[in-house]
Amino acid sequence: MNLVADILGWAFIAAGSFFTVVGAFGLVRMPDLYTRLHASGVLDPFGVSLILIGLMFQAGLTLVTVKLAFLVVLLMFTSPVACHALARAALHRGVKPLLDDKGDASSKH
Amino acid sequence: MFAAAAIALLVALGLTVARAWLGPTVFDRVLGANTVGTLAVCLMAVYGFLTERPEFLDVAIVYALLNVLSTLAILKFFRFGSLGDPEDEEDAPRPEARP
Amino acid sequence: MRHVSLLIALSAFWLLLSGVFTPFLLAAGLGSALLVVWFTDRRMKVLDLEGHPVHLTRNALTYWPWLLWEIVKSGWDVSKRILHPRLPISPCLVRVATSQKTDVGRVIYANSITLTPGTISLELSDSEILVHALTREGAEGLATGDMDRRATAFEAAL
Structure with missing residues (x-):
């Protein structure tokens, strides 16, 4: 049982590290602000939460685990708010999104 | 393995700082700063495990709370030009979006 | 209570x-x-249905696992696109109709959209959300309204 938790923890940490680095790479590679926000969506709640869940498996059942769980929930609640505020502020200050010009998709209801 | 995760986080931090440095608009820089904060939270947790000092988690929780607040405060400042008064937020006329 | x-x-x-x-x-x-x-x-008078929506706890137990699985799926999809040499993205803006009755429900829906990698809610109004999608497929997946139905079921607790 202990071994299973150990292996599961390492798997979560490895997956989280992978997604974090990929998200940061996308942050540099993407062409404009809004697509960069999508790349940060891979990194910000997702990859970081995977690493924290992996640490939870490593910690066993202590107060540390509860703290990590609280941290995951906190990130899951706050990061979309920050992301939405960022996108909305940029839109209102007139940062135009770079759109794919193969037809108009915004009329889709 | 904790060290590997820490190195991955440091690589991600470097790329994010590069984006905050390059970022053509101010919002790219805010995005970079916000992401640096989140990565720092995770790095604190991993460092606490690496050195077996779980006190770092308390710092990480407080930093996560402060990070989102600072991002929202910066964005509000850039949109309205002030941090505003919560009393008159409801009916105050919103300034038009400047080009 | x-x-x-x-x-x-x-x-x-x-x-x-x-x-x-x-x-x-x-x-x-x-x-x-x-x-x-x-x-x-x-x-402060914020201890109400919005400030502390504890009545949604039971429905959260079924909504959150579904949302987590959606996040994993679309996160994998977006990271494949980031690593792809030709960067196959087709960013577009979509207006998505919302069917939630309360503000809490709309915020839950908009936050779920933002939390899923590949879609971001830009502007939230009474009956619709302006969404920026990384790919056309993501926008079409949102337009089917599956997440909207689930968020409506989530807010309709008790």
Whole structure:
């Protein structure tokens, strides 16, 4: 049982590290602000939460685990708010999104 | 393995700082700063495990709370030009979006 | 009922941060939790359906796992696109109709959209959300309204 938790923890940490680095790479590679926000969506709640869940498996059942769980929930609640505020502020200050010009998709209801 | 995760986080931090440095608009820089904060939270947790000092988690929780607040405060400042008064937020006329 | 649940949540938060179980510190935690409950209810008047939506707890147990699985799926999809040499993205803006009745429901839906990698809610109004999608497929997946239905079912608790 202990071994299973150990292996599961390492798997979560490895997956989280992978997604974090990929998200940061996308942050540099993407062409404009809004697509960069999508790349940060891979990194910000997702990859970081995977690493924290992996640490939870490593910690066993202590107060540390509860703290990590609280941290995951906190990130899951706050990061979309920050992301939405960022996108909305940029839109209102007139940062135009770079759109794919193969037809108009915004009329889709 | 904790060290590997820490190195991955440091690589991600470097790329994010590069984006905050390059970022053509101010919002790219805010995005970079916000992401640096989140990565720092995770790095604190991993460092606490690496050195077996779980006190770092308390710092990480407080930093996560402060990070989102600072991002929202910066964005509000850039949109309205002030941090505003919560009393008159409801009916105050919103300034038009400047080009 | 709402007061009791907020009191329990705040006391649990105190215990989580302190981790010391001496009588004095427990009493201090309970006292400050009571003070915060009084303050949020009487002075700030935010202890209502919006400020502390505890009535949604039971539905969250089915909504959150589904949402987590969606996040994993679309996160994998977006990271494949980031690593692809030709960067196969087709960013577009979509207006998505919302069918939620309360503000809490709309915020839940908009936050779920933002939390899923590949879609971001830009502007939230009474009946629709302006969404920026990384790919056309993501926008079409959102237009089917599956997440909208689930968020509506989530807010319709009790």
